[in-house]
């Protein structure tokens with residue numbers, strides 16, 4: 001069971017003119033960008049575990065990035081990153097595991113060895129999944145991306161007992177994919193007139209159920225901004 005959610009009002013993203021927060025004062029801070037799918041993974045994890053007071057979300061404006069972010073927080077200059085116990089760590093897939101195992105709240109990885117291994121395999125496949133889909137934008141998109149969505153449909157068929165990758169329990173495997181599937185569903189529909197769930201009933205059900213999770217709802221991206229961003233980034237000649 002997810003922890004209770006709160007109706008959170010996040011601060012305006014910090015930009016190049018913003019002073020840094022009082023860094024390394026003992027506050028745990030999760031630096032994100034509101035439209036970043038990698039950061040969204042960590043944001044969902046933090047919400048699902050009910051860590052609203054324990055982990056402060058600090059949105060950053062990546063278009064007008066504050067210099068102190070690279071210089072004093074995270075030299076890779078990307079989001080997400082987590083300031084915790086006097087150090088800063090990054091990489092969304094490492095971070096979701098880190099948050100899950102170092103903080104209180106419902107566990108997002110099962111104890112069952114086979115299920116845990118399946119979650120690890122799925123998490124390891126996310127880069128291939130994303131690469132296959134992003135590469136397809138430059139080619140015969142619907143045809144080339146098909147196997148990536150079929151992979152998810154097959155994975156979702158593994159356990160009979162529920163709509164999620166590991167069956168009835170929501171896990172880090174779901175967290176790792178949903179930000180990207182959310183974006184792909186929108187852009188395939190708007191730009192290629194293609195429904196990624198057509199002929200993929202498990203994927204359709206999974207998306208429907210994940211959309212009801214309170215920890216996920218406030219993290220969803222703005223579809224209009226997304227389509228404009230994808231047009232400019234992937235379809236411009």
Ligand SMILES: N[C@@H](CCC(=O)N[C@@H](CS)C(=O)NCC(=O)O)C(=O)O
Pocket residue numbers: 033035036037038039062077078079080090091092093
């Ligand atoms: N592998 C990283 C990727 C993070 C990433 O690329 N974040 C983007 C925003 S969506 C970013 O910070 N881009 C800024 C840049 O590359 O300068 C992760 O999983 O956390």
